[in-house]
Amino acid sequence: MFLEKVVLFASIIVLTNAGPVKLDLPVKYEFGKNPKILDDKDPEWIMPDEYMVVLDPNTNTNDHIQGMEDFFAIECNLTGAQCAKVIGKPIEIGKFKCYQLRTQEKDWLEYLAQKDDVLYIEPNVLGTSDDLYTSKVEPDPNPLTCETYSIDSWATTRINKVLRPPFDTEEVEMEFIHKYTGDGVRVYIMDSGIQPDHEQFTAGQVECGYDFAHNSHNCSDALLRLHGTIVAGVIGSTLYGMARGAKLVILRITNESDSSDASKMARALEWVANDPKRVGKPAIINLSASLKYYSRAFNDAVNNFLATFDIQIVNSVGNTNTDACRYSPSSATGGNTIRVAASTIEDRIWPKSCYGSCVDILAPGENVPCIGPKGSGHAYITSGTSISTPMVTSACALAMEENGNMGYHQLKTYMLSGATQGVISGLNPVRKRLTPNRLLRAACI
Secondary structure, three states: OHHHHHHHOOEEEEEEOOEEEEEEOOOOOOOOOOOOEOOOOOHHHEEEEEEEEEEOOOOOHHHHHHHHHHHHHHHHHHHOOOOOEEEEEEEEEOOEEEEEEEOOOHHHHHHHHOOOOEEEEEEEEEEEEOOOEEEEEOOOOOOOOOOOOOOOOHHHHHHOOOOOOOOOOOOOOOOOOOOOOOOOOEEEEEEOOEOOOOOOOOOOOEEEEEEOOOOEOOOEOHHHOOHHHHHHHHHHOOOOOOOOOOEEEEEEOOOOOOOEEHHHHHHHHHHHHOOHHHOOOOEEEEEOEEEOOOOHHHHHHHHHHHHHHOOEEEEEOOOOOOEHHHOOOOOOOOOOOEEEEEEOOOOEEOOOOOEOOOOOEEEEOOOEEEEOOOOOOOEEEEEOHHHHHHHHHHHHHHHHHHHOOOOHHHHHHHHHHOOEEOOOEOOOOHHHOOOOOEEOOOOOO
């Protein structure tokens, strides 16, 4: 192995732009399993040859990276081994510090894991927006002329009431009654982008934040997948949005293949933390996406973001009909985000929704009317936890307009205590019994 040559040196002096740097090399190097290397992930769930190197909070990240790159350059010249490469800028969210590393040589990981300032190294876990199940609805030639804040949707009608309306009759008036519209609240939507000029969004309502899939400022919906546009429409569209007064800030985290990863999601959180426009304003994040497996690095990034910046994250738990604790960020220690599962028009848990103790609340997520492509006049009937999540985000925006800038813990407590208790059925199977029986409620009180 190439690192066997390390034992030839006690130390090396390297000249850098910052002056001489002494690289202390290990006198003895032992190969084998290191508990700091979290390499227990299935290859299907990770980015090949990409890692998140998480550092001690007291580490000077730039100095660490400079010393590491200097050492790697020397060792690669000596041995001919393929060098490791740092990808992009380091990520710092509160006390969470990490950087992305690309390498095919596992020995580099073993070397880094020996360093005291490295807490752990984890493969970069893949993520995706949680699937939407949609069908197109032709426009009504005689559409209902709704009064302000009336929404022709069973989903918004349901969460506006404690008791389930008799939707199987024609006597139910579909409407959403509330005093607030989310005015003054910044809603960050981490998703596939948006159709920013969609006629269902008002002028100036949509703001492009950043495209982390392509490192650009183009936030257009990827190949018109519409996932991000539909999610944004549930929050703020003229036709279906509960929080139509909110500012929608778009952070694109998925590419044309609907692929994302832990690093892109963490960088999006870092962007929100550093956004000067959020200072002094109520803000919330909608994440209708999840990683394909548990990621300690992303969970740590989430918890540090919450603790440092006090902005709540509403995330979908996934559509795989499995335990939500298998995935990130739902599995994050402390369960500090608002983790959303999906319910049906019959007040049952949606069959494809994830479940368990890593769920906080359910919201309508089956056959929910949503906006279609711009200019089409079509509506989509859509299912998935990706739809139930922005319903909760919308209700949070209304609560923050009413009560001011609420911290992440205060907001979560407010939403869960105000939920309708004990009305969800379908939780009897043993594997689902730990799912809390709470249905979102957003009403004019």
